[in-house]
Amino acid sequence: MSTDETESPTKTICPYCGVGCGIQVKQGEEPDDVRFMPWGDAPVNEGRICIKGGAATEVIAHEDRLTEPLIKEDGEFREATWEECYEYIVSELERIRSEYEPDAMGFFGSSKTMNEENYLLQKLARRYGTNNVDNCTRMCHASTVWALRTSLGAGAMTNSMRDLRDETDVFWIQGANPGEQHPIANSQYFRQAMLDGATVIQVDPHANKTTQSFQIDETERHMHLQLNPGTDIPLLNIVIKTALENDWIDEEFIAERTEGFDDLKATLEDFDKEAAAEECGVPLEDIELAAKKYATADNAAIFTGMGMSQHRCGVDNVQNEINLALITGNLGRPGTGVNPLRGQNNVQGTCDVGAMPNVLPGYQLVDDDEARKSVEDVWGFEVPPEPGLTNVEISHEFGDSIKGVYVMGENPVMSEPDANRVAERIQELEFMVVQDIFMTETAEYADVILPATSWAERGGTVTNTDRRVQRMRGIEKVHENTRHDLDILSEVGVRLFGADGFDFDDPEVVFEELRQVCPSYHGMTYDLLGEEGLHWPCYELGDEGDPFLYEEEFDTESGLGHIEGVSHTPPAETPDDEYPLILTTARLEEHYNTGTMSRRSPTLNRQTPENFVDIHPNDAERYGIETGEEVTLRSRRGEITVEAQVTEDIKEGVVWTTPHFAAASANKLTNDVLDERAKIPEYKAAATDIEVTLEKDSPETPADD
Ligand SMILES: Nc1nc2c(c(=O)[nH]1)N[C@H]1C(S)=C(S)[C@@H](COP(=O)(O)OP(=O)(O)OC[C@H]3O[C@@H](n4cnc5c(=O)[nH]c(N)nc54)[C@H](O)[C@@H]3O)O[C@H]1N2
Ligand SMILES: Nc1nc2c(c(=O)[nH]1)N[C@H]1C(S)=C(S)[C@@H](COP(=O)(O)OP(=O)(O)OC[C@H]3O[C@@H](n4cnc5c(=O)[nH]c(N)nc54)[C@H](O)[C@@H]3O)O[C@H]1N2
Ligand code: SF4
Ligand SMILES: [Mo]
Numbered sequence: 001m002s003t004d005e006t007e008s009p010t011k012t013i014c015p016y017c018g019v020g021c022g023i024q025v026k027q028g029e030e031p032d033d034v035r036f037m038p039w040g041d042a043p044v045n046e047g048r049i050c051i052k053g054g055a056a057t058e059v060i061a062h063e064d065r066l067t068e069p070l071i072k073e074d075g076e077f078r079e080a081t082w083e084e085c086y087e088y089i090v091s092e093l094e095r096i097r098s099e100y101e102p103d104a105m106g107f108f109g110s111s112k113t114m115n116e117e118n119y120l121l122q123k124l125a126r127r128y129g130t131n132n133v134d135n136c137t138r139m140c141h142a143s144t145v146w147a148l149r150t151s152l153g154a155g156a157m158t159n160s161m162r163d164l165r166d167e168t169d170v171f172w173i174q175g176a177n178p179g180e181q182h183p184i185a186n187s188q189y190f191r192q193a194m195l196d197g198a199t200v201i202q203v204d205p206h207a208n209k210t211t212q213s214f215q216i217d218e219t220e221r222h223m224h225l226q227l228n229p230g231t232d233i234p235l236l237n238i239v240i241k242t243a244l245e246n247d248w249i250d251e252e253f254i255a256e257r258t259e260g261f262d263d264l265k266a267t268l269e270d271f272d273k274e275a276a277a278e279e280c281g282v283p284l285e286d287i288e289l290a291a292k293k294y295a296t297a298d299n300a301a302i303f304t305g306m307g308m309s310q311h312r313c314g315v316d317n318v319q320n321e322i323n324l325a326l327i328t329g330n331l332g333r334p335g336t337g338v339n340p341l342r343g344q345n346n347v348q349g350t351c352d353v354g355a356m357p358n359v360l361p362g363y364q365l366v367d368d369d370e371a372r373k374s375v376e377d378v379w380g381f382e383v384p385p386e387p388g389l390t391n392v393e394i395s396h397e398f399g400d401s402i403k404g405v406y407v408m409g410e411n412p413v414m415s416e417p418d419a420n421r422v423a424e425r426i427q428e429l430e431f432m433v434v435q436d437i438f439m440t441e442t443a444e445y446a447d448v449i450l451p452a453t454s455w456a457e458r459g460g461t462v463t464n465t466d467r468r469v470q471r472m473r474g475i476e477k478v479h480e481n482t483r484h485d486l487d488i489l490s491e492v493g494v495r496l497f498g499a500d501g502f503d504f505d506d507p508e509v510v511f512e513e514l515r516q517v518c519p520s521y522h523g524m525t526y527d528l529l530g531e532e533g534l535h536w537p538c539y540e541l542g543d544e545g546d547p548f549l550y551e552e553e554f555d556t557e558s559g560l561g562h563i564e565g566v567s568h569t570p571p572a573e574t575p576d577d578e579y580p581l582i583l584t585t586a587r588l589e590e591h592y593n594t595g596t597m598s599r600r601s602p603t604l605n606r607q608t609p610e611n612f613v614d615i616h617p618n619d620a621e622r623y624g625i626e627t628g629e630e631v632t633l634r635s636r637r638g639e640i641t642v643e644a645q646v647t648e649d650i651k652e653g654v655v656w657t658t659p660h661f662a663a664a665s666a667n668k669l670t671n672d673v674l675d676e677r678a679k680i681p682e683y684k685a686a687a688t689d690i691e692v693t694l695e696k697d698s699p700e701t702p703a704d705d
Contacts, residue, residue, distance in 0.1 A: 009037045012456060069085045106133075108409075113485050115346065120510060168300070240327065360517070392417075399429060408436075469535075625690070641693055
């Protein structure tokens with residue numbers, strides 16, 4: 001380990017969201033004495049952090065950390081040596097490949113781990129002979145990435161937080177809640193722009209901390225369009241048609257820099273704005289006014305999140321945002337663009353380095369012979385030419401074509417839709433390895449559990465939401481017998497395939513190889529990244545990287561931005577007599593994804609230790625529900641029991657709950673229907689019923705304290 005990795009306090013990056021805030025970790029005399037310290041001049045956040053960043057160190061030395069390798073024997077886990085685990089893993093992977101075929105294995109990368117680790121995982125999968133490798137982006141922004149990549153060129157934010165802060169006049173925030181999910185981006189960047197006069201338009205069925213932080217409901221300047229879940233296409237079609245009718249479009253930009261405009265006009269020719277507004281549940285004049293604010297602004301930027309991507313029409317949802325931006329010329333300049341705030345601390349990087357079934361490092365398509373060949377030349381082995389299965393498809397195949405999985409830092413039994421079925425199917429696997437820092441709902445079903453070191457204990461690089469690649473640096477290990485993800489993968493690789501191409505003990509050496517096969521990282525080295533990091537694309541040494549994309553042309557084959565009219569696809573399940581409500585699921589500021597870390601963090605878990613459901617007062621009255629009562633939510637796939645919160649924050653006819661809690665896991669209810677192209681599940685709309693299971697005055701209800 002190099003000396004700069006053991007210095008204390010150590011400068012590193014917050015392990016939670018994709019904003020990429022710099023923090024410091026201070027380690028005392030004893031390795032398990034770890035504390036948070038601010039990093040005053042950190043590039044993204046300049047010392048500020050949200051509640052999660054400040055509490056991040058609480059999980060490092062947590063008593064629940066996995067500290068020893070485990071093997072399951074007769075249904076129980078027992079401690080094992082690393083040697084035993086490696087032998088078991090290698091013999092099972094070899095058996096599965098010879099008894100079936102390489103495609104009988106699936107590999108799950110982790111957006112909680114570093115670029116180097118995911119790079120090595122996908123290389124290992126491909127050397128094994130399969131493209132069945134994916135990561136949580138599939139459940140997250142896969143549809144956004146698809147639409148951005150095919151219509152503009154790169155599957156990432158078109159702009160960066162800094163230019164959005166300085167130049168944006170109108171923020172169009174649709175299906176995203178940066179006030180809670182990207183708090184520092186929101187407070188330090190977007191809110192600053194609002195204080196300087198920018199207008200905010202929020203399109204969301206739920207009012208939340210984004211609504212509060214921009215004081216959206218308190219002034220005429222801002223607007224909240226509270227639409228029904230899954231009606232984003234008709235809403236945007238109203239916006240686009242209104243812009244066309246009023247000539248609030250940029251004809252020069254359309255003529256010079258786009259293709260497909262006629263197709264958009266044809267799609268909207270017979271489009272009935274009034275009927276569409278009815279479907280959205282938003283007054284037409286409000287949508288028209290919002291259209292005016294966006295389309296007539298000097299610089300307008302779209303922010304897009306899970307409320308758009310997690311639908312079976314996720315790609316179309318984002319395409320329609322791209323359509324709006326292109327026809328109004330809001331691309332290729334500071335303060336504009338279509339901007340997905342990426343979720344996990346390293347989901348951007350995990351995708352960049354090729355941990356996906358259809359692309360190699362740098363988004364080079366596996367079925368593009370030339371691109372594949374260029375990577376094969378560096379790797380020295382052949383990569384299968386057909387794209388593999390996505391992670392949700394892999395899990396749909398558990399026990400059928402998929403016999404074994406290698407899971408590094410993902411928790412599909414809680415995070416995938418229709419979770420009861422995932423838990424049933426996962427038991428059909430012949431072999432599963434889970435590499436994690438905690439025992440998870442998924443690891444319970446594993447044959448081998450490998451205890452990894454945590455984010456704070458190792459070095460590597462991560463890529464944040466505005467494409468900034470930054471270095472993480474590690475303190476000393478807290479638990480002697482844990483191992484770095486990279487070391488584990490390297491050992492498995494060497495044992496399976498020999499030292500050539502897998503024998504790494506230093507992330508920097510892996511990064512050097514990654515640069516060779518990933519064009520947008522080619523101009524980066526650890527030294528050049530320094531403390532500031534670099535934005536990709538960074539093609540040559542010395543490139544400074546681009547804070548915003550497409551100034552001159554788009555990165556498509558024609559160089560033009562692709563416009564394509566889209567029509568409404570309602571959610572696969574719409575309300576009926578049996579399930580009369582629409583359920584949607586989204587996040588809380590103090591909790592994180594499947595909660596493996598945030599539920600264990602005293603600071604984060606304090607405020608909301610259990611799941612709940614938001615229900616509108618009119619619905620609550622109809623069902624006889626009061627705040628604080630225990631209710632059961634039921635869908636065609638399962639049920640959960642949670643506390644009711646009666647609130648006007650949520651639209652009538654919609655119930656809103658969170659995916660963070662194992663005891664009442666929202667994904668027992670959600671629908672696993674997928675977007676045809678991006679294969680993202682429809683987490684944001686399912687038909688649901690609700691009933692009171694424990695009344696407020698019941699003697700069983702604990703008294704309020
Ligand atoms: N505190 C915290 N921060 C996080 C995370 C976390 O779990 N906790 N997770 C990280 C990850 S992995 C991700 S991907 C990001 C996600 O960050 P966001 O994209 O903000 O994700 P969500 O909170 O799931 O959903 C955003 C909004 O979509 C709304 N919504 C629901 N259905 C619809 C719909 O049909 N249409 C529209 N327009 N809106 C809808 C919800 O009400 C919610 O306000 O956050 C990251 N940051
Ligand atoms: N209903 C519903 N479901 C959803 C969503 C939703 O909005 N609604 N959102 C979806 C989205 S956007 C996402 S991104 C997915 C997230 O789905 P997952 O990625 O499955 O969820 P996480 O809880 O982030 O799991 C990360 C795992 O990595 C482990 N880990 C942390 N650090 C390390 C490390 O250094 N090394 C290793 N090896 N492991 C580590 C954690 O303990 C945890 O088990 O959930 C999806 N599921
Ligand atoms: S905004 Fe995101 S990266 Fe920054 S401190 Fe909060 S959770 Fe960490
Ligand atoms: Mo995500």
